Amino acid sequence: GNSVTQMEGPVTLSEEAFLTINCTYTATGYPSLFWYVQYPGEGLQLLLKATKADDKGSNKGFEATYRKETTSFHLEKGSVQVSDSAVYFCALDSGGYQKVTFGIGTKLQVIP
Amino acid sequence: DTGVSQDPRHKITKRGQNVTFRCDPISEHNRLYWYRQTLGQGPEFLTYFQNEAQLEKSRLLSDRFSAERPKGSFSTLEIQRTEQGDSAMYLCASSLRDSTDTQYFGPGTRLTVL
Numbered sequence: 001g002n003s004v005t006q007m008e009g010p011v012t013l014s015e016e017a018f019l020t021i022n023c024t025y026t027a028t029g030y031p032s033l034f035w036y037v038q039y040p041g042e043g044l045q046l047l048l049k050a051t052k053a054d055d056k057g058s059n060k061g062f063e064a065t066y067r068k069e070t071t072s073f074h075l076e077k078g079s080v081q082v083s084d085s086a087v088y089f090c091a092l093d094s095g096g097y098q099k100v101t102f103g104i105g106t107k108l109q110v111i112p
Numbered sequence: 113d114t115g116v117s118q119d120p121r122h123k124i125t126k127r128g129q130n131v132t133f134r135c136d137p138i139s140e141h142n143r144l145y146w147y148r149q150t151l152g153q154g155p156e157f158l159t160y161f162q163n164e165a166q167l168e169k170s171r172l173l174s175d176r177f178s179a180e181r182p183k184g185s186f187s188t189l190e191i192q193r194t195e196q197g198d199s200a201m202y203l204c205a206s207s208l209r210d211s212t213d214t215q216y217f218g219p220g221t222r223l224t225v226l
Contacts, residue, residue: 004154036217043116044155044203044217089154099145099168100205100215102154 002027006090006103013080013110021075021106023064023090031092033057033066033073034100038087047075047088080110114138116218118204124224125194132190133221137206144187145215146179147203148172155203161187162209194225 006023013019025031035047035057048057053068062077073090090103117136125131137144142163147155158177159169163184173179176194181187191198201222205215 043219044205046214046216049214091154099157099160100147100155101157104152104154 002031002092002094002101004090004092004101004103006088006106008104009087009107011106011108013108015082015110015112016079017110019075019077019080019084019108021088021090021108023073023075023103025071025073025090025092027071027092027094027101029094031094033064034091034093035062035064035073035075036089036091036102038089038105040086044089080108082110082112084108085110116204116206116216118202118218118221120221121219122222122224124226126226127196128193130190130192131194131223132188133202133223135187135189135204135206135218137186137204138216139185140208141206141216142184142209143207143215144181145205145207146187146189147205149201149203149220150199158189158202191223194223196225199223199225 003026032051034049036044037047048059050057050066056065064075087105087107089105091100093100119134144161146158149155159179161181176192179189201220203220204218207215
């Protein structure tokens, strides 16, 4: 079956530090890959997505590249802000009716 | 705001009671999903509707759980004879039929079973 493995948190960074959150996946076929973000007290929001190999998703300074050869979709940001503090979920959708499989989430805390 | 809405946002109930949650998807979305999220975990798929048809149910959805989407618009999720293990955040999401379209999530209903 499909599965997503992401690094466990919490991750604590100082403002303006570089962020990487690792994500690897197991799936049949050619899944679409996503990063969702959950800010404190809010619902899940799509942060970025990539639908095929070598695609790069980007949004709000975050980037992730779909690497089929390493089955990875690592999230990166060059300079984090306090407002980026949230829980980040890596996820995949293997097509059909779009049942999404999520990782356990990585909590990011950015301190001033 | 035309996002996905869920009601109630919080529900506290005693073990053995029945509860019902409602989800209103984005109006033109014909796909609707229910997920469950427990503390420290990612959301887990429960069930999926395309219009009014329930097309898949997860093994997580025991026979105490039932979901409906009678007119292909809003959906309800009912849990009968609640157990403490049912305590979780119940999330609803919707999307268009296109297989590449994004799922948009509601704020969730947090259920606490005492």
